[in-house]
Amino acid sequence: MESRDSVLVRVSGVEKYYRRGAENVHVLAGIDLEVRRGEFLALMGPSGSGKSTLLNLVGGLDRPTAGAITVDGRRIDQLGERPLAAWRARHVGFVFQLYNLLPALTAERNVELPLLLTHLSAARRRRHVRLALEVVGLGHRVKHYPRQLSGGEQQRVGIARALVTDPTLLLCDEPTGDLDRKAGDEILDLLQSLSRDHGKTIIMVTHDPHASARASRVVYLYKGQIVPEVPK
Secondary structure, eight states: OOOGGGEEEEEEEEEEEEEETTEEEEEEEEEEEEEETTOEEEEEOOTTSSHHHHHHHHTTSSOOSEEEEEETTEEGGGOOHHHHHHHHHHHEEEEOSSOOOOTTSOHHHHHHGGGGGSOOOHHHHHHHHHHHHHHTTOTTOTTOOGGGSOHHHHHHHHHHHHHTTOOSEEEEESTTTTSOHHHHHHHHHHHHHHHHHHOOEEEEEESOHHHHTTSSEEEEEETTEEESSOOO
16 A cells, blocks of 8 residues: 555546536546555547646646546645746646757757746756756757757657756656657656656656657546557
């Protein structure tokens, strides 16, 4: 049985629906999920199963219609907009399928962006940026622009940007979806290392069994519910 402190994320009875005309469209229906500290969890399921919606709820980008979401002992679903934004900036790093790098900025400037919201001095920001880029293996690419980097390298910059604030949670939405197999494997190697060697808690949305096989646990969603496996 897990001790309380070993569970970082608790999703309890979470529902999410949207209004479409006169009807409610349910995206998530009664989700219960726990994620342990340092775990690398993969969320799998077909398009429309609710994977990205659940990821956004855990990351505080959206709010549940019903239920509770607790991260590190804090009910984030009860936070107001400004406290939630501050919590998200401090505790969550997001990695997207499309790297969302600003083309006019170098790798180090792209990674520095989240730190501009903090009170760190310019010198400390530079140290944090250099460390994050070293962790993802791009210490030699700090002055390069996105156009000078491969797709895999651009995704590494995106991961460094997500890591630079030392977040509690790393949330990845199809992080290898725009990469070839070799580059994708390198990103999965990196994510495994961040969980195994640096203790990062990672939740990754993917539809690729090759990617989910790298996670320490796989949770399947189907039609807004957690299921033992996705029906054929």
